[in-house]
Amino acid sequence: MIESTRTLWTAMALLAFSCVFAQEEGQSGAEPAAPPTVVRPRAVFDFSWINWEFNGNVRKFKQYATPADGWSIGEASYLWGNDARNSHFLGAFRGAPEDDYWTGAELLLFHGTTALGGSLRRNKFYDPFPLFVEESEREVGEATLVQAIGPARIALRYQMDKQDEYFGAPKEPLRQRTRFLDAVLGTELGDGRLQLGVSERTYWDRTNVLPDTDVVRHDAIVSQQLGPRLNLEGGYLQHKIRVGGGDENEVETWLVRGDLDLGEATTLGFGFRYEDLNLPTVQNAALRKRYETTGRLNHRFGGGWSAAVGYRHLESERIRTDRSEIEVPIRDAWTGRVWGRLAPNLKLSVRGVYDHLRGWPTVVSDDTRALWWDDRASVQAQLDWFVGTGTVYATLAHAVNVNDDRDATLRSTSVALGGSFELTDRLSVFAEHQRENHRARAAGEPDFDAYFPGGLLSTLGVSAALSDQWFFTGTYTETGTNNSNLVFEPGGNYKGKYWSLALTHRRPDGNELMLGWMPWRFWDKTNPFLDYDTQAFVVSAKMRF
């Protein structure tokens, strides 16, 4: 079956190929071609032939998805808009039917008052494990209908998510199905908006380990502009969760939020959220109430500078495992941000957060010291420098987490330096380097720091117009860590080098032919069974009709 499919594709590709280059031959000897003008075409057919020369661990290589191999469709799409302009259709297919693909269509009818959509996506991938693991597969199908009725709109959605995933031992496989059914009504209401919704998520575990779970959510959100300065929004959400044949769990949420203009340049945003949780399924410790209050004051100064200060208070009522007591952990977070221009071409943004946890729950394990970071502070500064036709950006971030009770501290620093430039009309480059380092300390645990490795990532790219019709693009990415990996676990010490180089010829009518080369290499210094080394040779053609 696969062979016959491939043969069919080969024939189609050759047919399309010959059509394109028959046209080109007919034009040879004509006057020099004008620069191509490319308008979104009604039909696109983009196909590729890729040959992977592969050595190593295929499971690491296909960790997230299966790349195109052999003949594949980059895009086959058709766009239709009728002359009366009252309807519109777009259908597309990308990928290979035997491996990964995405296909979808959208149809607008009756001047867009009815919109129908559907998509189907299938991916095959692996758990990146040194030894043999069965191939995993995920398939997501979705259908939507959006119907406008005067100032209102009703949206319906059905989605089925099938996941069959296999892992390296000892993790057990997942064979799960999740179905979503949603209906949402949104409408203008006075000088505001009303939204009513009902959603259902049903979960089935085909391995019969986890219980079937059904979540039904009802929600109503109304917002109103009350005068020119105040906007208020109120909402109610109810979740009913049935786990297996057990008790019904219920979570009710009330929320009010809004914003108030205190002047031309100052806005106060505020919000309050209250959750009432009734979770009889949960036996060890559960919340029964949660309150959240937020406030944020924004002010725009002269000269393009702005500042914002914010506060968040989160208070929970948590029932102890033995049901003997209610504990009330409280988190307070203060935020601040200043942004503006140091010079017309130099933008600065600085923001900071301080988060404090108090009233933490009693710990019932053999070590009764508090388990949580009780102080978290972070600051980040970003500088954007606009130079001619380019931008340079630099970001410096530092965060400190402290657990006083355990005398533990984690300090994290990350730096990103990058930029993109259009050096000439025909040449542009980009580059970015990210580096992340951690310093961790915990009383009595000299090896604590070894489990917080740093990482670095560098990427750069160039795209050049060699002429009006010939283009070159190239990217290079390198990743790595400085992990000391005391436990010799796979996936911890690696280096990856990934090149993508392409030469494209674009014809005056917009059709393209591309030759590409992608050498990729991944080394795992701890477990060489995860290494792979591959290079792909690609020929692709894009035809527009």
Added chain:
Amino acid sequence: MRLGTLFLGVGLASLFVGALGGEKAAQKEPQFPLSLFAKATEESYLGDDACSSCHEDVVAKFKLSAHAPHSNNPKLPVGKRGCEGCHGPGQFHVDENNPQVVSYTKMDAKQVAAACLRCHGDTMKLSHWNRTDHAQASVACTSCHQIHPKEADEGKPPADALVAFHAQPTPKKLLKGSELKVCGSCHPKTVTQFKQNSHHPVPEGRMVCSDCHDVHPAKNARKDVDAVKGKCASCHADKAGPFVYEHDPVAGWTGDGCVECHKPHGSQNPKLLTSFSRGVCAQCHTDKLSRHYPGRSCWSSGCHVAVHGSNTDPKFLRR
């Protein structure tokens, strides 16, 4: 309760201030571009044919836009129909003494939003938009959306010249490109994080930014059906629970939930973890790092295989 009272007080005070300002503002004229529509009469609108006499190419290409069927609905009020529904009355544009047009390349973000939300009030109102981070960073609707069909950059290299993973979704209608490209134009650092050894499969086309991030309310229904664990549970439903034995940081009772242990965009550690192997657990359970069954990670050693929650074991030794 005391917080509720405080909040109620703030709310009532806000209402009072809002009401006080109401009368004053009612006398204010709307600002551009709404002012242009406000002063138009039915005669101010000349129709698409008039636009076509000078902008024939643009009008013809607009037919292929997903916006076209909506804006050419004859049931719409004349001020919301055709080219003039977005660009303002043609009569004002051809006025030789004071030509005026709603140009989306010349307006600031707030003006653009005011113009777009004349029709998109069923999705969100201007006040709602003003609350978003994008509005506060002066990111306009047209920074991400394009109403006219895109014309490729002439003489420039093709975008996505070489892609190994072809199973990519079609960008949502009226977006300027794939979400990775549109979002990445302002958030390049985040896009680069997807090149980390461990990442969510966005570059492979299995996910898009809006699967997790709400830039504004969507017309289609939402995916965050879970009450406690938010959007992560919409794909990772096996971790949603509620479990008989919940693990506090996962449930978010006392921390930030999933992001206590995972970096959602990309990480140098396997499984998007914030730290490596036993370090993830040891960031809270510091006493278990080297003295408690030393060896591989707490879950891959075959012991705590249900760290996200268990229905059978309070120490998460079984699912």
